Amino acid sequence: MNHRADKVSATSKSAVRRVTVEPQYAGQRIDNFLLRVLGASHGELPRSVIYRILRTGEVRINSQRAKPTTRLTAGDEIRIPPIRHIPGRDPLDPDAPVVVPDHWLNRAAAMIVFEDAEMLVVNKPGGLAVHGGSNIPFGLIDLMRQHLGHPPLLELAHRIDRDTSGLVVLAKSLAALGAIHEQFRPEGSAEKIYLTLVHGHWPDRLRRSDAPLRKWQGEGEAHRVVVDAQGKAAVTHFSILAANAHASLLEVQLETGRTHQIRVHTAHAGHPVIGDNKYGDRNLDKRLGQSSTSASGVRPNLMLHAAALKIRHPTDGTPRTFQAPVPESWTPWLRTLHLHVPPEYRQPDTAD
Structure with missing residues (x-):
């Protein structure tokens, strides 16, 4: 069974998959294709993992080994091997519980600049990522969700770099998220x-x-x-x-x-x-x-x-x-x- 290239399930990352390249991805390099599909472009998986599975020949295009620079053609079948890299937080299981240390939870209240029913404005310390990922077991979003008792919805409305300190807005509803997103375009x-x-x-x-x-x-x-x-x-x-x-x-x-x-x-x-x-x-x-x-x-x-x-x-x-x-x-x-x-x-x- 073929999977759409832009809809790869998290659970399938632990088994061999075969993905058919759709026309919109024709001409794209295989490394960039995999970086996006496997989440490395967003920090969910180390980029080195992508280049390792290419270098070792575990990635195949139409049953042939592929170099990172190989360009894709619509209809190509890509074999993606199981991903074995699982750092402190497993990027292949987004539903796994995230444990935020107590010393961070104790600081959460002091970070809040403003809060109402629709949004949360936080003064993020430098060194705290806004979300977890490769070798980053938790982020600001995890910290605030746990501090607020896991509200029905709490999402980042925009982002700043991990090492940058300062103001970040989080939305408490889908309507608020959309409205704030528009302002940050x-x-x-x-x-x-x-x-x-x-x-x-x-x-x-x-x-x-x-x-x-x-x-x-x-x-x-x-x-x-x-x-x-x-x-x-x-x-x-x-x-x-x-x-x-x-x-x-x-x-x-x-x-x-x-x-x-x-x-x-x-x-x-x-x-x-x-x-x-x-x-x-x-x-x-x-x-x-x-x-x-x-x-x-x-x-x-x-x-x-x-x-x-x-x-x-x-x-x-x-x-x-x-x-x-x-x-x-x-x-x-x-x-x-x-x-x-x-x-x-x-x-x-x-x-x-």
Whole structure:
């Protein structure tokens, strides 16, 4: 029996399957096809698993071994072997119970910025993924579901990176989810404002970046985003809140919401986000840590924070503005760099 390529059941991932390629996937590379079908494009399965089963010849197209670059033709039959990789949380069994540690559950209430019958606004700590996946046993969505006693529905209305801290909206009904989703589309009305610390003195003239962005991935490598003339349109607006020769505190507003947009645009400008492991400057980060006595010489975490969000309430349409102060972990670095956060983004007990 053939399975539709875009509807592969979770339970079938533990057995050999044969999938027939439908016309809309003709011309696609087999590695990209498998990345999507098996969930690796969304972090549910390590990409290395996909390239391993291709390299070992376990994937067959019309009974022939396939290379990652092999292009598909409509009607091809793909043999997909059993997936044997099962990290801390089994990506092949989405119904398996998720265990959130008590120390995270104890922090959940303090993360909530706003809650009503339709939505939840949370100030997510940096380092907490919004959802679980490969080697990530739980995420913000699991934490909040358990904290609220497993409500009938609670879904992410949008996402921010794992290492980025700040505001995330969760919907409590399908109607609210759809209404909020619309606002976060590229043409939507949601306004997202971030704070970031970058290396060096940000140029006063650089108030807007429109460098187009494209996702890139080498075989077996994690995906990156690069500036490319053939990429998708991306527009970021910058305002300098404080700056000196060593670093700058920027307020950043997104006009579009591309993956890693702020991190790539700042790095492209020659002023990477402090603590950025993917697009930043490790040597500059280390040098900064060594110069900081209050930060104990450690390398900083990603200094990117979703500080303010303007949306319309999904039920009555009234404008709502939410704010989240910068994380306490920023305080020693701000002191070291002699940079001052505006009062609206400051921790309540922090003296400037």
